Amino acid sequence: MAFGAVTFFQKGQRCSLPLGGGNAKSKEAMKRKTTRTPFDWEAWKQTLLSHHDVFDALREYLEWHFADAERIKLEERPAPGYERRPTIGLRLQLPENMTLAIRPGWTPPRLRYSDDPADPRLFGRLHTDVVMLELVGPNKLMTLTLREGEPPKAGWTPYDPGVRATRLRTILDTAHDLLVDPAGVFSRQADKCCCCGKALTDVVSRTRGIGPECIRLFGSFTEFAERPDAVAKYRQKYLKETGFLPGR
Numbered sequence: 581m582a583f584g585a586v587t588f589f590q591k592g593q594r595c596s597l598p599l600g601g602g603n604a605k606s607k608e609a610m611k612r613k614t615t616r617t618p619f620d621w622e623a624w625k626q627t628l629l630s631h632h633d634v635f636d637a638l639r640e641y642l643e644w645h646f647a648d649a650e651r652i653k654l655e656e657r658p659a660p661g662y663e664r665r666p667t668i669g670l671r672l673q674l675p676e677n678m679t680l681a682i683r684p685g686w687t688p689p690r691l692r693y694s695d696d697p698a699d700p701r702l703f704g705r706l707h708t709d710v711v712m713l714e715l716v717g718p719n720k721l722m723t724l725t726l727r728e729g730e731p732p733k734a735g736w737t738p739y740d741p742g743v744r745a746t747r748l749r750t751i752l753d754t755a756h757d758l759l760v761d762p763a764g765v766f767s768r769q770a771d772k773c774c775c776c777g778k779a780l781t782d783v784v785s786r787t788r789g790i791g792p793e794c795i796r797l798f799g800s801f802t803e804f805a806e807r808p809d810a811v812a813k814y815r816q817k818y819l820k821e822t823g824f825l826p827g828r
């Protein structure tokens with residue numbers, strides 16, 4: 581300790597005397613902050629791995645949807661690349677003002693302006709094989725990245741184990757609902773389109789939870805026969821366990 585306080589022990593009690601107007605309280609707080617137990621990333625990785633059945637199925641499902649949505653968009657309007665991130669993905673409103681954004685991976689453009697309009701650095705790249713999950717409240721609450729052949733990668737993670745477990749549960753529950761009853765999840769989004777976030781006004785869109793401009797991208801969620809293997813397997817397992825599968 582350099583300046584500010586003298587620390588000594590007296591009858592088993594730790595005392596601190598401020599020197600030269602030093603704030604002993606804030607020093608104590610600082611000390612607590614720096615000496616707390618380090619985050620156990622290995623245990624967190626194992627926890628995420630233990631839910632691979634949900635994450636694998638979700639990743640296959642979303643990858644399939646992203647690729648399909650991109651194909652439809654490019655058919656409508658072929659583009660050499662994306663200057664801005666295209667609206668492909670889901671923004672699901674959850675209780676308690678939380679939103680789960682599920683989007684493909686994205687590398688932003690490296691340049692904002694170039695003399696050559698075809699300069700590849702002006703365009704970002706979309707990675708439909710990467711699924712990014714972002715749970716947000718007013719702030720970032722938890723982020724995860726799913727990629728084939730890799731364990732789920734933790735991004736923003738809360739330090740508190742209780743908070744961490746609750747937020748992971750929220751993500752897992754939403755993923756589960758999406759796998760067994762996607763239409764049900766979308767129809768819970770009455771106010772905003774679950775794809776682009778625009779306000780929904782007409783009854784059909786509100787019942788569906790998807791706006792008129794975005795519904796064309798959502799065929800991949802309801803083409804039951806063509807679902808990827810992991811999704812079909814997950815649904816079969818659920819059906820076996822419960823004897824019931826919502827939305828067919």
Ligand SMILES: [Zn+2]
Binds near residue numbers: 777790791792794
């Ligand atoms: Zn929309």
